[in-house]
Amino acid sequence: MNPILKSLLFPLLLLLTALPIHAREKSWYEIDGIKFRIGEGQQEMRFRTTPNHADDVTGGSSEEIIKQDYDLEGQQKKNLFPVAIVFPETLMSSFSFRGAFFEYKEKTIASETAPEGEKNATYMRQSATARTRLYDEFFNASDKSFADANSNWALSADTEFMFVYLGYYWGLFLPIGQHHRFFKIAQGVALMYSDISVRLYLCSEYRISESEGKKYGDCVGKKEIDSATVTGPSVEPVFYFNLWERYSENSIWKFIQFSANISGNRGDPQYPWPILKYKNHNKRDKSGRTAFTEFPRTQHIEYISYTYRF
Secondary structure, eight states: OOHHHHHHHHHHHHHHTTOOSSOOOOOTTSOOEEEEEEEEEEEEEEEEEOOSOTTOTTTSOOOEEEOOOTTBTTOSOEEOOSEEEEOOEEEEETTEEEEEEEEEEEEEEEEEEOBOEEEOSSEEEEOHHHHHHHHHHTOOHHHHHHHHHOTTOEEEEEEEEEEEEEEEEEEEEEEETTTEEEEEEEEEEEEEEEEEEEEEEEESEEEEEEETTEEEEEEETOEEEEEEEEEEEEEEEEEEEEEEEEEOSSEEEEEEEEEEESOOOOSOTTSSSOOOOOSSOOOBOTTSOBSEEEEEEEEEEEEEEEEEEO
16 A cells, blocks of 8 residues: 555544544544445546637637546446445534545556547547647657558547545535435535556557447557656545435434545646656647646445444
């Protein structure tokens, strides 16, 4: 395990061994309970072209160029780890709350992630406008020679993405009776530590095949053109929604809970945290424009969960 991750998890393990015996109002950093859940998570790297006007970021267009295709094997959403820790929530009024949260997602690996743009039954590739921008603004001489020799070329990527975050949010809900809370919605901020790596490939074509009712994506004749890694902290805004919660002194039942980070840009140099820098390509031209940028996205939905409160 990464030593920095160990340093983040160790205090939490200490808290688990020092749980209070008598019922009392807990501090925000104390463990309130253990959650058992059923759900799935989406943890992915998305690549987009940037607006194509260097001096007017609102005047150009932007589009997806690489993202996971959930119809293809190996690129689907993953089941959530079934156990999680829960921090206490504090009521600020009969309809508002605040509290801390913690989430850890083990490393997710996606191989030969699908191009986005043009798609038919047998192949996928970027759109004509995206292909032109990649060719003119990002490719080096070797890449251009490969593209010239393969009319159906496409850009694909292998991605690895791990994160852990600790945050705090504030929100509102509709109280019904003493125990029921509907339409809980909150927004907050999280300190995230992430470990991200990317390998970029040129494919002579990105071929779609089907076997025994399953679809596969294959980067045919792939040529690795570059790689990048980034490890470190960032500050991310986070959104939270829960359809219905039944809250009691000893337990919490939740139905349909959704949460997501709503930022996650690792490609734009205006952001203060570490960004992905490739070894063989410079994404920025003399005006500071980039051909594309990367967006790590994390979100998950819990269909049902039960929290045993200490």
